Amino acid sequence: MQNILDAILAGDAEGGDFANLDLPESYTAVTVHKDEVDIFEGLETSEKDPRKTLHVDEIPVPELGPGEALVAVMASAINYNTVWTSIFEPVSTFGFLERYGRLSPLAKRHDLPYHVVGSDLAGVVLATGAGVHSWSPGDEVVAHCLSVELEQPDGHNDTMLDPEQRIWGFETNFGGLAHVALVKSNQLMPKPDHLTWEEAASPGLVNSTAYRQLVSRNGAGMKQGDNVLVWGASGGLGGFATQYALNGGATPICVVSNDEKAEICRKMGAELIINRSEENWQFWKDEHTQDPKEWRRLGKRIRELTGGEDVDIVFEHPGRETFGASVFAARKGGTIVTCASTSGYMHQYDNRYLWMNLKRIIGSHFANYRESYEANRLIAKGMIHPTLSKTYGLEDVGQAALDVHRNAHQGKVGVLCLAPEEGLGVRNPEMREQHLEAINRFRGV
Incomplete structure (x- = not known):
């Protein structure tokens, strides 16, 4: 691995140089172990x-298969799916690997007694399998986490509908929290050249998810002038949703939990803020009973901020805690688009507010290759920016995941893999200088 790292750090190695490097027989990776699934x-x-x-x-x-690539991983990031994998909730991911392993002899590689986790990366292509034409050794890349087989017709209009759609590093093995990762070549995208390795690695999963959920026609299809209620507006997902609303001519109403997070939203350009701690929102009277009075109070607060308008779109991901309020708060004919349930999967809401007011609930899961590519392109153009707040070394990935598990973080938490220190990998310093304040907006928070 040292020869590979030296070539990357040199910055002037060409594709042929990487193609001539010997691949290592083993590499360092963050894993969970199958024999520990009952530990908690x-x-x-x-x-x-x-x-x-x-x-x-x-x-x-x-083993490198057809249509695949091995990537030297310079940096990765923590997503909530790594937390789920590490605590074996809601199910053990070894069940995913076992089912994938039954698909084909090549897929059998993934069914192992260990699971290499991680669904983000920035790095350099080391080798490509048969049939790969668009990527070559030496290419600097980031990866989105959609893994598909596309052998059935369902996925050919929207690859997220492929019956064999999986999330790489969560439902497949050989993820990005490692020195080497195995990906399908159609997961690769160009690394934004004004960003460091850790900055470039951090947006992947959440940026693409927010793009599909809010902007794409497969999600809410946000338009100019829309009011968008964004839960957790300075977090991993919400930080990108807030940026997309502002970038697309919409008005975000940012829900945050403290003054520090409210200030981040203001730095992004948002003006309408609901601070949950200051306003003491309690959407549940007890474990089993929601409080519709709080829903109405939320609706009134939103109208105070917007000059009398309800929200066109609710960007949902907390789930059980907020979903009843979200359904209520959307305007007549409005949209609630959901991609997660970090506070609980069993949602409850008053269906009268949905059916009688012709509202829509849309489920949105990650993004297809085109959506991911468009989201990454906006990063590369400096129109959307990373939300990286802190970076750990690979040896401290457990602490990084614990931060995310306890919501003791802000934006995205990065992880250095092969990169020996932060700040490396910038190829366009002039462009970086233009956007440095926005790039560093979440740093140290």
Whole structure:
């Protein structure tokens, strides 16, 4: 790996140089172990500690198949799916790997007693399999996390509908929290050349998810002038949703939990802020009973901010805690678009407010290749910016995941893999200088 890293750090190595490098037989990776799936049995979710289950191991380099690429990973990032994998909730991901392994002899590679996690990366292509024409050794890339087979017709209008659609590094093996990753070549996209490795790695999953959920015709189809209620507006997903609303001529109403997060939203250009801690929102009277009075209070507060208008779109991801309020708050004919349920999967809402007011609930999951490419293109053009707040080394990935698990983070938490330090990989310093304030907006928060 040292020869590979030296070539990357030199900055002047060409494709042929990388093609001539010997691939290592093994590499360092963050894994969970199949024999530990019961380690947290009997504990509440909040008590489960990713530091106990995320291991840094040396594992064999997987066989390279047709249409695939091996990438030297300079940096990655933590997503909530790594937290889920590490605490074996809502299910163990080894079930995903077992089912994938039954698909074909090549897929059998993924069914192992360890799972290499991580659904983001920025790095350099080391080798490509048969049939790969668009990418070559030496290319600097980022990867989106959609893995598809596309052998059935369902996915050929929208690849997210492929029956064999999976999230790389969560429902497949050989993810990005490692020195080497195995991806399909149609996961690759050009690395934005004004960003460092850790900055370029951080947007992938959440940026693409927010783009489909809010902007794409497969999601809410946001238009100019829309009012958009964004839960967790300075977080990993919400930080991009806020940017897309502002960039697309919409007005975000940003829901945050403290003054520091409210200030981040203002720095992004948002003006309409709901601070949950200041205004003491309690959407549930107890574990089983929601409080419609709080829904109405939220609707009134939104109209105070917007000059009397309700929201056209609700950008949902907290789930159970907020969903009843979200359905109520959307205007007549409005849209609630949801991509996650970090506070619980079993949603409850008053259906009268949905059916009698002709509202729509849209489910949105990650993004197809085109949507991911468009989202990455906006990053590369400096129109949307990373939300990286902190970066850990690979050996401290357990602590990084714990931060996300406990919501003790802001924006995205990055992880250095092969990169020996932060700040490397910038190829366009002039463009970087133009956007430096926006790039660093979340730093240290």
